[in-house]
Amino acid sequence: MTQAITRRLLLGASIATTAAPALAQGAWPNRPIRFISPWPPGGPADLIGRPIIEKVAAALGQPVVLETRPGAGGTLAVASVARAAPDGYTVLFSQAGPNAITPAFRSVPYDPIRDFIPVTQLVSSxxxxxxxxxxxxxxxxxxxxxxxxxxxxxxxxxxxxxxxxxxxxxxxxxxxxxxxxxxxxxxxxxxxxxxxxxxxxxxxxxxxxxxxxxxxxxxxxxxxxxxxxxxxxxxxxxxxxTYPGLEMNSWYGVHMPAGTPQPIIDRLHTEFVAAVRAPDVSARLIEAGLEIEGTSPAQFAQKIAGDLQRMQELQRATGLRAE
Missing domain, CATH: 3.40.190.10 (Periplasmic binding protein-like II)
Known part of the structure; x- marks a missing residue:
């Protein structure tokens, strides 16, 4: 099953889409970009997201607006991005919980693999x-x-x-x-x-x-x-x-709706990785107990596949269900 999940993720992460509505309408970006966070103000959205998107906005020459949409363990925000137009103007501030853990323990209104393209894992915790x-x-x-x-x-x-x-x-x-x-x-x-x-x-x-x-x-x-x-x-x-392979960590990253044009994915990957690795940003995040990642889309896809597979196995073994 892991191989099947990985193949689906890698396809989303690496294959350029033929439909490019944003590019057809002119150079991207030509208007503000929405950065959707599943958490309320004052949490990861401000600690991690805000300093990163400030640098991304400067690099792109357009505002990147932080929108917080808390609720249902983060799944409300994730579902809203899954339904968004794949035009490069809606970005998900993703996290292990709603994107790789919760789907193994309860039904969610999106497919964590088919509905998104992973851009980069920013940090891990x-x-x-x-x-x-x-x-x-x-x-x-x-x-x-x-x-x-x-x-x-x-x-x-x-x-x-x-x-x-x-x-x-x-x-x-x-x-x-x-x-x-x-x-x-x-x-x-x-x-x-x-x-x-x-x-x-x-x-x-x-x-x-x-x-x-x-x-x-x-x-x-x-x-x-x-x-x-x-x-x-x-x-x-x-x-x-002591127990080889035993791992449980959280991560924060960037996802786009499935169908987003590959040139946009590539540009966002470049700018988000540069932002999280900037000395002033990385120092602040490390002080908060986070590890800097900045992975490629393919690496991020494999990480998600591994996490989802381990959680599905744990759910089957324990019968645990999330509320």
Whole structure:
């Protein structure tokens, strides 16, 4: 199935379309471009999206207008771009959740492969696996032993069912052969607070959200969920070092509606990669705990295929459904 998904994505990423409405109407772009974000103001839209599109706008000579359309776990915004005209004037600020994870756990009003052309993965954001100080484990192996010996068992918090913070825990349990009680919340602030208070034993959180607590010694990092080690936590091993192939990270990227002319895809790829790699932008994003990517459309297509395939396999194995 992975090969089939990859072929479909690569076709969308690499084959130029014959219909070119935007090019037929004159040089592109000749009017403002809409940059659709699935998140409300103040989140990834402002931290990641805004500084990048400011540079893209300067390079293109046209405004790139940030439009936030939160709701339904990001799927409302994604669906709106799937229905948009493929003329180069509607760009999706895409993310792993609505574009590669949610479609594996519930029905969505778009096809994450056929309805879009991937342009570039801008950044990635791994999770860090942390435990509260009262847990007598300094390594993943020690934690597994503690979990097997605990009665009652240990628990882990998440920001909600089928979120990356939940799925990371499910993947870890399956790889380690242990059981942990999942305690879902509706955001990251309260479960992290409860970890500090000793009510939650462990969790998988965005590095930026818990970095201060790690530095203060209030939370102990055991591993990161990227395939390699994080530049922010270089001394913390990856879970994949113990369980090969175990990966759970989030990413942010750029997608266009299927049918967008290839010259527009190529130009957008050039400008978005240049923007995210600009020294002032990349320094700000790295400080926030993000890894700079700037991949090719083909590389991004393969990333999406791998993520979607792993999530579909996890859904079949666990029966999990997103709300």
């Amino acid at each position: 791994g999770l860090v696996f942390v435990v509260r100080p009262g847990i007598a484990a300094n390594t993943v192996a020690e934690l597994v032993n503690v979990a097997r010996a605990s009665n009652p068992g240990l628990n882990f918090g998440s920001i909600g069912p089928a979120s990356t913070t939940h799925l990371a825990g499910e993947m870890f349990m399956r790889a380690a052969g242990i059981n942990l009680l999942h305690v879902p919340y509706t955001g990251s602030t309260q479960p992290i607070t409860d970890m500090l208070a000793g009510r939650i034993d462990m969790g998988f959180w965005n590095i930026g959200a818990v970095m201060g607590h790690i530095q203060s010694g209030m939370l102990r990092p055991l591993a990161v969920t990227t395939l390699g080690r994080s530049s922010r936590l270089p001394n913390v091993p990856a879970l994949a070092e």
